[in-house]
Amino acid sequence: MAEIRVQNLRKAFGEFVAVQDSNFVVEDGEFFVMLGPSGCGKTTTLRMIAGLELPTGGKILLGGEDVTMRRARERDIAFVFQLFALYPHMNVRKNIGFPLLAQGMPSAEIRTRVEETAKLLRIDHLLDKSVSGLAGGDRQRVALGRAIVRRPKCFLMDEPLGTLDTEFRDLMVHELRELHNRIHATTVYVTHDQMEAMSMADKIAVMNHGVIEQFGRPREIYDRPATMFVADFIGSPSMNFLRFGGGLAKGAKEIVVQGAKVTVPEVREDIPPADMALGIRPEHIRFDDTSKLRGAIYGTEYLGTTQIVAVETADGIIKARVPAGIHLAPGEQVGLALSSARLSLFEKGSGRAVRTAMHDQAVEARHG
């Protein structure tokens, strides 16, 4: 296993820039997820690490070795494709053994290795079946088997659960993570599904328009989104934004939104007057009639233990996640109280998050 280091990686297809200046490090044994909407450049980045695309600029280091321009077959990596790419003219055993055959391994050894791998994935009873008759989850396991059988430097996975139905997908998320915990393979996993990313990743890179918007641990990305895009993309329902104007001074602890004063984490930088946004996660909203920030109930969505309540404010709909026991009638006027310590501030123009006391905690958390 090895560490993957990506430096100033760039890929352009003619005029279109798919990936610009990407930098990240996947440490040895880490489960790294690249997350983003379709067309954000995450698959292109993955294919460049694999050697299926050559970058326009930048470097890729695999275990300290520069492999940027090396052929795919010389990189010693394994790739799991979205459509699995299981060879329909071979049975399960031959599919899993196919990479070993390329290395010229004696057939007796291939046999043992394939059987070991199949046992690990609990598909040893399927070895002599044709791949075309397999269920989605089993196809996925065979594809994984073909990847791990070689014991490569790292695994690359391109939306491997994208075609499975929900039931299988939840199962495979669990299995993949469990497998990772057992073999500790450096893994780069591409997905557009934030639930998959959050539940599996050690680290996440959120990409948009070829740019990595944020790189960090799942909790960090959820709690302290670096940009409005990340804040909006992660979380369901996504973060609410309330507009407010004027600049911010270093040390400020209060802002005014829709005529109501809102306490926020202490601001750590000076921001000249501009359009700003206050970011609030739905679970950080409580109903409190004494609050000046007001709105009318628009609708509710019952989820069992909680409910999502849409509240119409002067600045559009805001969604709150509150306990399911609270009864609310549409049209009812409510006051909104916000959990001050958990609020994010953004510059609307650049979408960048403003540095606040919340980020101090991040630094502390990292060192502590």
Next chain:
Amino acid sequence: MSLTTAHSVVAPSANSKRIAGAIVVGYALISIVPLLWIFATSFKTPPDSIAYPPKIVFQPSLEGYCNLFTTRTRQTPEYINALGPATGLCDATVRKRNMVIAGPSNFLPRFVNSLIIAFGSTFCAVFLGTLSAYGFSRFKVPLADDLLFFILSTRFMPPIAVAIPIYLMYRELGLSDTALGMILLYTAVNVSLAVWLLKGFIDEIPREYEEAAMIDGYTRLQAFWRTVLPQATTGIAATAIFCLIFAWNEYAFAALLTSGTAQTAPPFIPTIIGEGGQDWPAVAAGTTIFLVPILVFTILLRKQLLRGITFGAVRK
């Protein structure tokens, strides 16, 4: 999928099935009658073959086949009686007509020429076609669309339109009446069909298969050989049949460019002359034997052919 409704909207009704069946049977009859007639004629005696009204019921004879494979000379009955007993069935048959077998006819070498030229050119066309189709399908070929159009445009005119230039060219190059010349010619005509047909098939094979193989340690050529080719067999078989049928049946160029050593069966068969005119049973026998390779090849590959000609009709 099973439908639980009493009347399915999509399944054909019994009536429409009957009508469709009748049309298919009717068409099959119409197309098979000439073949059956040729087959029957090959077992007739020369007088039976030109009898009027035509004979449906007749005494079968192998005379046509004997005449096809031999050349004969007419002798006096005294000479024939002086010979020993007949050495075989054919010998006996021709003696009844006051003839003796002088030697083998040219049919067998012509038939072998046909086999060499048709299968040789089919192999070349499919081989080149598969590789170029793969190239067009997977790589960014400059001017790919124009090149593909150019390749197709070679089929716009009837091939015989270029007969004179090709005739002169072949004479200059010493390719006239050679198997190589005919193989090159048929390959050139078929390769455009092969590229277009196969490109469609290869486009349908996801490139992830090769990419997976290349990541797993194979070169592109190995990946192509081990993952693309096995999945393209249907397309290759269908293409091969189309190419083979063309090369096997081609008459005009064969008649123009071959006369001796490299002559194929199609121009040879009609030249079989019997005594006092065309030897129809021998011609029919030649045609019957001529049909066999194509028939066998098609039956062997009929599954692929069926998929090949309905290809693209229903997309998954």
